[in-house]
């Protein structure tokens with residue numbers, strides 16, 4: 001929560017130190033006795049949890065945040081980077097402000113969780129003890145869910161479903177296309193991170209082609225799903241903004257992807273073989289390996305949690321957040337992960353410092369950009385009902401909205417992006 | 428001002444006047460007098476929230492939801508306004524106007540549809556004191 005800016009926080013701690021100079025000494029001595037919260041993954045779930053714990057209980061908890069990276073590029077808005085609406089720097093963040101405010105950021109890969117000993121083992125052989133562990137590792141890709149696809153093939157036909165070099169590679173390839181070239185996209189099957197993401201991406205790729213006047217180019221979507229998020233809003237939008245350029249083909253027609261050949265640039269289905277100068281293949285997904293290896297996932301490949309707290313149903317000392325979880329009606333989004341982090345932080349703090357545990361309340365909104373100033377959104381409120389995170393109120397953009405509303409929706413998403421990244425990284 | 432229908436907002440947890448109330452677009456945070464008859468009801472609901480019990484600690488927890496979209500140091504012209512430092516009454520007024528559908532924004536209407544009088548009062552109290 002960025003209800004305090006970093007500046008305000010520092011002024012406050014300085015004041016506290018000034019007026020409480022003597023007691024602060026005894027605080028210093030007790031430091032090692034503070035309960036230890038360790039967080040694996042510094043993304044939408046993990047960073048938000050770190051900041052919220054720091055804000056609400058920074059003086060009573062020892063907070064460690066582990067991420068293998070030293071900076072974080074957001075998947076959210078990475079489609080806008082593809083479309084040329086954002087530069088790469090503007091979607092890349094770091095944990096420096098959280099560190100300065102007292103979070104112990106450890107840069108390295110967590111390789112295992114010893115649930116008996118309550119320690120996390122690190123790649124470099126060290127281990128980190130916890131009283132409560134928060135696991136928010138995001139997703140891993142199941143490359144071979146698409147026959148012929150692999151991690152190596154992703155260097156030719158990027159998935160760009162984890163932001164970073166993959167996103168830059170996709171942009172490079174998109175920008176190198178010529179008029180008449182075709183893009184073939186294979187979206188993932190459910191459940192996957194960011195349900196409207198593939199379709200926003202198609203919109204942004206079409207935007208780039210149209211801007212260059214490449215009206216002979218086509219984008220073919222070979223979807224494993226019979227329907228998708230905000231479908232009529234996207235298909236209406238494509239028809240209006242990119243007439244004839246986007247073709248969505250559902251599984252009833254193509255019958256399933258039989259083989260991808262990234263070198264030849266072909267996607268073979270039961271129905272036909274499609275040729276693309278650019279293939280964007282997004283395979284099926286599962287919880288990040290660290291969660292699975294620690295036995296926190298079930299057969300679905302994702303982690304069951306208690307809807308009241310985000311506590312793992314497998315281990316009472318561990319909480320799981322974000323894309324790695326089975327979160328009932330909530331989609332896998334940064335907004336959801338951030339919302340879950342607030343509930344989790346409240347529960348972790350209550351566990352360790354005897355503070356109040358409030359009822360779990362969650363929310364989500366996913367904004368998508370179809371074309372310049374043409375934004376749409378879908379969202380909901382959620383609460384635990386019979387043990388499951390359940391939608392209690394929802395909305396979706398309307399088909400016949402004015403251009404003014406669509407523009408306001410896009411501008412709202414810009415303000416959201418700024419706020420959520422501030423809320424994650426305490427900037 | 429223009430009218431919107433609330434048909435695409437399905438509210439399970441009904442707001443004070445239900446989702447069936449005709450929605451009227453109104454964007455500014457401090458509202459001028461509402462010329463059409465409906466505002467009387469909104470005003471009554473606002474007064475009810477102002478009189479509701481406040482639990483500031485609960486308000487602090489609930490405010491976590493707001494921070495996902497409302498920056499604590501937003502640009503003055505950002506589409507989503509900053510909340511910190513606003514008066515409790517202004518905030519209550521805005522939140523109730525969303526909940527009744529008087530003020531238009533799908534995200535805020537949905538967010539407020541699930542908030543009780545006490546929750547709105549607690550949120551406002553917390554923001555106003557920070």
Ligand SMILES: Cc1cc2nc3c(=O)[nH]c(=O)nc-3n(C[C@H](O)[C@H](O)[C@H](O)COP(=O)(O)OP(=O)(O)OC[C@H]3O[C@@H](n4cnc5c(N)ncnc54)[C@H](O)[C@@H]3O)c2cc1C
Nearest residue numbers: 041043044045068075076110137138194322323333334335
């Ligand atoms: C194209 C696209 C567009 C999207 N658009 C939106 C959008 O508009 N709005 C929205 O809300 N969401 C959007 N999303 C979804 C959003 O990015 C994810 O849902 C969100 O990032 C999930 O947060 P998380 O904490 O679960 O995982 P992540 O944010 O992926 O964070 C996981 C972190 O854990 C680290 N990690 C993993 N394992 C280890 C380990 N063993 N050791 C150390 N570190 C580890 C990783 O380095 C990573 O930093 C989009 C996604 C995509 C792909």
